[in-house]
Amino acid sequence: MEDYLQNLSHKRFNILTNEWVLVSPHRTKRPWQGQEEELPKAERPTHDLNCYLCAGNTRANGEVNPNYEDVFIFKNDFAALTKNTEDFKLDQGLLMAETESGICKVVCFSPDHSKSLAQMSIKEIEKVIYAWQQEYKNLGKEEGINYVQIFENKGEVMGCSNPHPHGQIWSQSSLPNEVVKKDKSQYSYFSKEKNSLLGDYLKQELKQKERIIFENRAFVVLVPFWAIWPYEAMIIPKMHQTDIYQIPISETILFAEAISVITRVYDKLFNCSFPYSSGIHQAPTNESSNKHWHWHMSFYPPLLRSATVKKFMVGYEMFGSPQRDITAEFAANVLRDIANKLF
Amino acid sequence: MEDYLQNLSHKRFNILTNEWVLVSPHRTKRPWQGQEEELPKAERPTHDLNCYLCAGNTRANGEVNPNYEDVFIFKNDFAALTKNTEDFKLDQGLLMAETESGICKVVCFSPDHSKSLAQMSIKEIEKVIYAWQQEYKNLGKEEGINYVQIFENKGEVMGCSNPHPHGQIWSQSSLPNEVVKKDKSQYSYFSKEKNSLLGDYLKQELKQKERIIFENRAFVVLVPFWAIWPYEAMIIPKMHQTDIYQIPISETILFAEAISVITRVYDKLFNCSFPYSSGIHQAPTNESSNKHWHWHMSFYPPLLRSATVKKFMVGYEMFGSPQRDITAEFAANVLRDIANKLF
Ligand SMILES: O=P(O)(O)O[C@H]1O[C@H](CO)[C@@H](O)[C@H](O)[C@H]1O
Ligand SMILES: O=P(O)(O)O[C@H]1O[C@H](CO)[C@@H](O)[C@H](O)[C@H]1O
Numbered sequence: 001m002e003d004y005l006q007n008l009s010h011k012r013f014n015i016l017t018n019e020w021v022l023v024s025p026h027r028t029k030r031p032w033q034g035q036e037e038e039l040p041k042a043e044r045p046t047h048d049l050n051c052y053l054c055a056g057n058t059r060a061n062g063e064v065n066p067n068y069e070d071v072f073i074f075k076n077d078f079a080a081l082t083k084n085t086e087d088f089k090l091d092q093g094l095l096m097a098e099t100e101s102g103i104c105k106v107v108c109f110s111p112d113h114s115k116s117l118a119q120m121s122i123k124e125i126e127k128v129i130y131a132w133q134q135e136y137k138n139l140g141k142e143e144g145i146n147y148v149q150i151f152e153n154k155g156e157v158m159g160c161s162n163p164h165p166h167g168q169i170w171s172q173s174s175l176p177n178e179v180v181k182k183d184k185s186q187y188s189y190f191s192k193e194k195n196s197l198l199g200d201y202l203k204q205e206l207k208q209k210e211r212i213i214f215e216n217r218a219f220v221v222l223v224p225f226w227a228i229w230p231y232e233a234m235i236i237p238k239m240h241q242t243d244i245y246q247i248p249i250s251e252t253i254l255f256a257e258a259i260s261v262i263t264r265v266y267d268k269l270f271n272c273s274f275p276y277s278s279g280i281h282q283a284p285t286n287e288s289s290n291k292h293w294h295w296h297m298s299f300y301p302p303l304l305r306s307a308t309v310k311k312f313m314v315g316y317e318m319f320g321s322p323q324r325d326i327t328a329e330f331a332a333n334v335l336r337d338i339a340n341k342l343f
Numbered sequence: 344m345e346d347y348l349q350n351l352s353h354k355r356f357n358i359l360t361n362e363w364v365l366v367s368p369h370r371t372k373r374p375w376q377g378q379e380e381e382l383p384k385a386e387r388p389t390h391d392l393n394c395y396l397c398a399g400n401t402r403a404n405g406e407v408n409p410n411y412e413d414v415f416i417f418k419n420d421f422a423a424l425t426k427n428t429e430d431f432k433l434d435q436g437l438l439m440a441e442t443e444s445g446i447c448k449v450v451c452f453s454p455d456h457s458k459s460l461a462q463m464s465i466k467e468i469e470k471v472i473y474a475w476q477q478e479y480k481n482l483g484k485e486e487g488i489n490y491v492q493i494f495e496n497k498g499e500v501m502g503c504s505n506p507h508p509h510g511q512i513w514s515q516s517s518l519p520n521e522v523v524k525k526d527k528s529q530y531s532y533f534s535k536e537k538n539s540l541l542g543d544y545l546k547q548e549l550k551q552k553e554r555i556i557f558e559n560r561a562f563v564v565l566v567p568f569w570a571i572w573p574y575e576a577m578i579i580p581k582m583h584q585t586d587i588y589q590i591p592i593s594e595t596i597l598f599a600e601a602i603s604v605i606t607r608v609y610d611k612l613f614n615c616s617f618p619y620s621s622g623i624h625q626a627p628t629n630e631s632s633n634k635h636w637h638w639h640m641s642f643y644p645p646l647l648r649s650a651t652v653k654k655f656m657v658g659y660e661m662f663g664s665p666q667r668d669i670t671a672e673f674a675a676n677v678l679r680d681i682a683n684k685l686f
Binding site: 002004005008009010011012013015019020022023024026027030032033034035078079080081082084085086088090092093094095096097098099100101102149151152153156157158159160161162168170174176177178179197200201204225277279281298300312314315316318319320321322323325 | 345347348351352353354355356358362363365366367369370375376377378421422423424425427428429431433435436437438439440441442443444445492494495496499500501502503504505511513517519520521522540543544547568620622624641643655657658659661662663664665666668
């Protein structure tokens with residue numbers, strides 16, 4: 001990549017959101033006297049009597065979890081989105097509001113309280129993927145649901161209140177902001193080029209090889225050119241698939257491998273159980289034409305310098321644009337080196 | 344405000360960014376077992392020998408701070424934006440990047456290390472405002488600068504690495520993402536209505552009174568209808584002014600009062616030195632026509648339940664839309680009650 005991109009302050013364009021990120025490669029020399037995170041408590045037991053996600057335990061609403069063996073899914077007891085009984089629309093001049101109804105679920109990845117995706121076998125991760133596929137399909141069929149957001153908050157720094165390996169699914173009637181942006185950009189590219197935006201992007205990345213962390217026959221793991229978080233990464237299917245339900249049955253195991261690789265690489269980066277939020281962006285469930293969508297999974301990890309020093313997205317980032325200190329190429333190099341040693 | 348807005352999940356529209364926020368009023372019942380912040384160390388001395396912002400101390404680059412008496416401004420020693428010596432533009436298909444050059448400054452609000460804006464007198468705050476006005480004017484005249492972002496990160500939770508009362512100014516050649524959004528919405532409203540968007544919004548708010556925290560002759564402090572952060576607030580001038588340089592000389596003291604009130608109210612809310620990021624959005628400095636801009640100052644504080652429990656903008660918020668648990672009306676009620684007791 002051009003030298004100046006590694007040395008001078010510049011902005012990069014995110015083709016999916018049509019927004020810019022500010023890159024300040026020289027800024028890493030800055031000393032840090034600010035907040036340091038606490039390291040997560042070392043070892044966890046495989047079963048914790050006080051964990052409301054462990055098998056056989058009782059949840060806040062009195063329900064008892066079954067003795068599940070792999071993946072266990074239930075409706076969130078404190079859901080941010082619920083099925084509203086009445087529809088409403090407020091349109092008072094400059095004050096505008098609308099009902100939003102939805103269904104929120106919790107997805108336990110494993111009964112083993114001590115694990116995270118990085119410690120699960122590829123076969124075990126594949127079961128999580130099967131569950132996501134089913135949920136995408138089934139929630140999409142529910143009345144009034146048009147978008148299914150699958151995500152995971154891992155680690156206390158990411159606001160995760162329970163260390164048991166789990167993710168969430170929030171499904172709802174309208175498209176969330178981030179999805180609207182990606183819907184627009186992919187639609188306008190596809191209409192013009194008759195190719196998927198991410199498919200064409202992938203071709204460029206696979207030629208340059210500078211931001212690739214790992215690839216197998218069906219998936220690429222890379223640091224996107226426009227990454228915001230220091231060690232942000234993205235899993236993209238090589239084939240043009242609109243949603244995870246379209247992954248051929250022979251390839252879910254390869255998606256599981258990609259997840260396994262990136263989460264293990266992360267844990268090795270600073271030698272800790274690496275915190276992040278991850279999420280899958282994919283086609284809405286109700287639209288008749290979704291051909292422009294190319295699903296992908298992103299990881300947004302906050303750590304910047306070590307297991308305890310994170311990047312704060314505050315002040316300038318909230319009022320201006322996201323800003324990063326290390327370049328995407330630098331991050332990809334570091335992560336690729338670790339990935340190569342896994343095998 | 345309509346009852347259903349206080350009870351049912353809904354989304355509200357932000358007229359400035361044209362984005363939605365998800366509101367889940369029923370969700371506050373959720374128990375919290377997640378991360379708690381450390382309380383900031385109690386009392387600070389009025390002068391700290393180890394603080395690189397205190398008067399007379401030496402900074403990282405060897406420079407010695409003057410014995411300043413009110414506001415002291417210097418160029419950031421580790422600036423995210425610098426004046427680039429060469430201009431470049433990368434346009435490789437789907438990889439797009441451009442130079443971004445700028446000037447970053449640090450603004451010490453007071454030589455007194457122990458204070459924050461909430462403990463400063465209104466006259467002292469007015470001096471900070473004078474400094475902001477000068478910087479906005481002067482930086483705007485520098486070659487290649489078109490936008491001046493004034494902001495403050497307060498508190499360790501907000502990534503602030505030094506408790507000395509200070510803010511920052513990042514000025515740059517192009518408009519940051521958030522500013523672009525607000526530029527568009529204000530422009531399109533102003534072209535159609537011949538009034539400022541925020542001016543008309545303010546009229547509605549002053550009639551309903553439900554989200555007003557405080558007002559004086561020239562300024563209103565309110566929780567915007569579309570607030571994202573639990574106790575977010577906004578200071579809006581009643582007169583249509585495009586930037587802070589347009590505040591009449593007789594009214595800077597009233598702006599100072601507004602800042603004093605909201606920061607004191609915040610400190611009383613959970614009985615702590617309340618963390619936040621604040622920022623001023625105002626007209627770009629180079630555009631010939633900025634008449635559609637109506638400047639405003641926003642406060643984004645992360646605390647939700649107490650001095651140690653914050654709202655995490657993670658997972659769903661990163662991949663979907665921002666989500667809040669308490670309504671803007673509830674927050675405004677609480678803050679207004681505290682404000683009323685100040686007098
Ligand atoms: O410049 P500071 O205070 O060292 O750094 C802080 O504010 C900056 C601007 O909002 C952010 O980019 C940093 O992540 C944050 O830690
Ligand atoms: O649902 P949880 O894990 O209790 O809560 C966490 O994830 C949610 C979805 O990203 C966020 O809205 C909360 O702020 C966060 O603490």
